C-alpha cells in the first residue's frame with residue numbers, strides 16, 4: 001500500500017514538473033494550434049482555421065523563438081491592440097483614434113518595452 005502511494009505521489013510530482021517546464025519554455029506552434037482547436041470545439045461561435053491560428057502564433061511570438069511563453073499568450077501584441085481599439089472606436093462616434101495615435105499609446109503603455117502589453121500594463125493604462 002505504501003509503495004502504491006509513493007508511486008502515485010511520484011507520478012503527480014513528475015507531471016507537475018513537466019507542466020512547469022512546459023510553461024517555462026512556452027508552447028510550440030503545434031501545441032498552440034492543437035490546444036486552440038481543442039478549445040474552439042467548446043465554443044460554437046469560434047471556428048478558427050489552422051492557418052489563422054498559425055498567423056496568430058507568429059504574431060504573438062514577438063521574440064521569434066518559435067515558442068509562446070505564458071506572457072506572450074496572455075499579453076497583447078501591437079497589431080492586435082490597434083485592431084481592438086479601432087473596433088471599439090467604431091462604436092463610439094466621439095472617439096476617432098488614428099493608427100498612429102494608437103501605436104503611440106501602445107508604446108506608452110508598454111513600460112518594459114518588450115513589444116507586448118501584459119495584463120498589468122493594460123490595467124495601468126485604464127487607470128489614467
Ligand SMILES: [Ca+2]
Nearest residue numbers: 061065067068
Ligand atoms: Ca516567444
Ligand SMILES: [Ca+2]
Nearest residue numbers: 110112114116
Ligand atoms: Ca510590456
